[in-house]
Amino acid sequence: MAQPMIQKPNGTRDVIPSQMYKWNTVEAIVKAQAEAYGFKEIRFPTFEDTGLFVRSVGDTTDVVQKEMYSVTATERTGEQGTSYTLRPEGTAGTMRALIENGLLNEGLPQKLFYVISCFRHEKPQAGRLREFHQFGVEMAGTQDPRADAEVIALGKSILDMAGLKNITLNINSIGCPECRAKYQQALRDYFKPHLDKMCDTCHSRYEKNPLRLLDCKSEICSEIAGDAPVILDYLCEECGTHFESLKKYLTAMGIEFTVNPRIVRGLDYYTKTVFEFISNDIGSQGTVCGGGRYDGLIGQLSGKPCPALGFGMGLERLILTMENQGADFADEETCDIYIGSMGEAGAVKAMQLCRELRADGVRAECDVVGRSVRAQMKYADKIGAKFSVMIGDSELESGTAKLKDMQGKSEPADITLGEDFGSVFNAMLIAKQLEAEGLDGALTELL
Ligand code: ATP
Ligand code: MG
Numbered sequence: 001m002a003q004p005m006i007q008k009p010n011g012t013r014d015v016i017p018s019q020m021y022k023w024n025t026v027e028a029i030v031k032a033q034a035e036a037y038g039f040k041e042i043r044f045p046t047f048e049d050t051g052l053f054v055r056s057v058g059d060t061t062d063v064v065q066k067e068m069y070s071v072t073a074t075e076r077t078g079e080q081g082t083s084y085t086l087r088p089e090g091t092a093g094t095m096r097a098l099i100e101n102g103l104l105n106e107g108l109p110q111k112l113f114y115v116i117s118c119f120r121h122e123k124p125q126a127g128r129l130r131e132f133h134q135f136g137v138e139m140a141g142t143q144d145p146r147a148d149a150e151v152i153a154l155g156k157s158i159l160d161m162a163g164l165k166n167i168t169l170n171i172n173s174i175g176c177p178e179c180r181a182k183y184q185q186a187l188r189d190y191f192k193p194h195l196d197k198m199c200d201t202c203h204s205r206y207e208k209n210p211l212r213l214l215d216c217k218s219e220i221c222s223e224i225a226g227d228a229p230v231i232l233d234y235l236c237e238e239c240g241t242h243f244e245s246l247k248k249y250l251t252a253m254g255i256e257f258t259v260n261p262r263i264v265r266g267l268d269y270y271t272k273t274v275f276e277f278i279s280n281d282i283g284s285q286g287t288v289c290g291g292g293r294y295d296g297l298i299g300q301l302s303g304k305p306c307p308a309l310g311f312g313m314g315l316e317r318l319i320l321t322m323e324n325q326g327a328d329f330a331d332e333e334t335c336d337i338y339i340g341s342m343g344e345a346g347a348v349k350a351m352q353l354c355r356e357l358r359a360d361g362v363r364a365e366c367d368v369v370g371r372s373v374r375a376q377m378k379y380a381d382k383i384g385a386k387f388s389v390m391i392g393d394s395e396l397e398s399g400t401a402k403l404k405d406m407q408g409k410s411e412p413a414d415i416t417l418g419e420d421f422g423s424v425f426n427a428m429l430i431a432k433q434l435e436a437e438g439l440d441g442a443l444t445e446l447l
Helices: 017-036 050-057 062-067 091-100 145-161 177-197 200-208 210-215 219-225 237-252 297-302 315-324 343-359 373-382 393-398 421-436 442-446
Strands: 047-049 070-072 083-086 110-119 131-140 167-173 271-279 287-293 308-314 337-341 364-366 387-391 400-405 413-416
Touching (some): 017 110, 017 131, 017 315, 047 091, 050 062, 050 297, 091 110, 091 131, 091 297, 091 308, 131 315, 145 271, 167 237, 177 200, 177 210, 177 219, 200 210, 287 315, 308 315, 337 373, 343 364, 343 387, 343 421, 373 387, 387 393, 387 421, 393 400, 400 421, 413 421
Parallel strands (some): 337 387
Antiparallel strands (some): 047 083, 070 083, 131 308, 167 271, 271 287, 400 413
């Protein structure tokens, strides 16, 4: 008896070729915009020492407490006891790499970006996966609020390029450790009389990380949190001025925002600026992009303080929002020419021509199945080939074949199978492209 088919793990996704254009579209946008703002790409391992995440993300966060995928190395690997974790986010790994590779001794600020998969053991639902993808940026070596404004502007440019509407930028400042200590006390004083009505998680938040009390999604807790004291009233002078300057720069760049004192972010390492771009179209998992400043993080990892900031953008959520809003995705390129064949000699010629064309960057395909002429043409149609040609004994003998414009109305044209096949075909391709762009008659003229 056949064994049951093994399926993908819960909370993971396949991207099949017919859907790939969406990913290619968003990846092209994020990379182009990151580069326009002067950010350079960085790559780092999919897994890191567990301690890196505990120390940077913070041991009271949901991510560290319940969402990490960790393994402990065994004797066999010679690293017994070492624990490794699949990255739940990208900041920790980037910061480690920045420090370990001495990049902080080079020109500052360092401006980096990445497109990575992240892993969190969460309850899967729309916009919440166990393996998801993030575009992230990090800037290290500046405390200036202009840097915060630039990072936010990059996020905004990307969402604009993706054609998104109805996205609200929420900003807040959660101050420095100094202002936060006073605020945490104020929060505890406020929540204390309400604690018996609140959820279990909030009880431990109350003890360990009262700021997160503002982030609870349960109805009763969030209702209580509604009247809690506001961090902005507790900011020290430096943090207050920093936040005012950020608002000034955002306004100067024409970026609309809402000051939302309830935004505290899920991870521990934030200081001063925090922000989220929230979509009103994808339900409760509406945070498409979240980030802020973490001036203490590098010092915490290396002992040498260095201010830094950045954001993470969930690519599944970005694509979901684009789909819901009917945004445009770029079309994928299809096959330029299908070179069909009849008989062995024709098949060999087709393979040779394909190889030559590909060396010129042309998308060329030939029959690798041994199909009938009819079936080959059907296949050429299916893969969306722009042109096709069929090579049999008579074509080989005469040295010419009929080149068919698959989508166009023009009659097939003669094309010689000699040395200039590639250059003639390339000219046709360009003419077809020009015609598609509105330069009528370009192709017909050439044919
Ligand atoms: P949330 O409050 O939605 O759980 P978070 O605070 O845990 O988000 P971050 O750690 O800031 O999220 O990650 C940055 C971005 O990555 C989020 O804004 C979101 O777009 C995306 N993201 C986070 N977790 C997931 C997930 N499990 N599945 C898909 N995307 C996610
Ligand atoms: Mg989360």
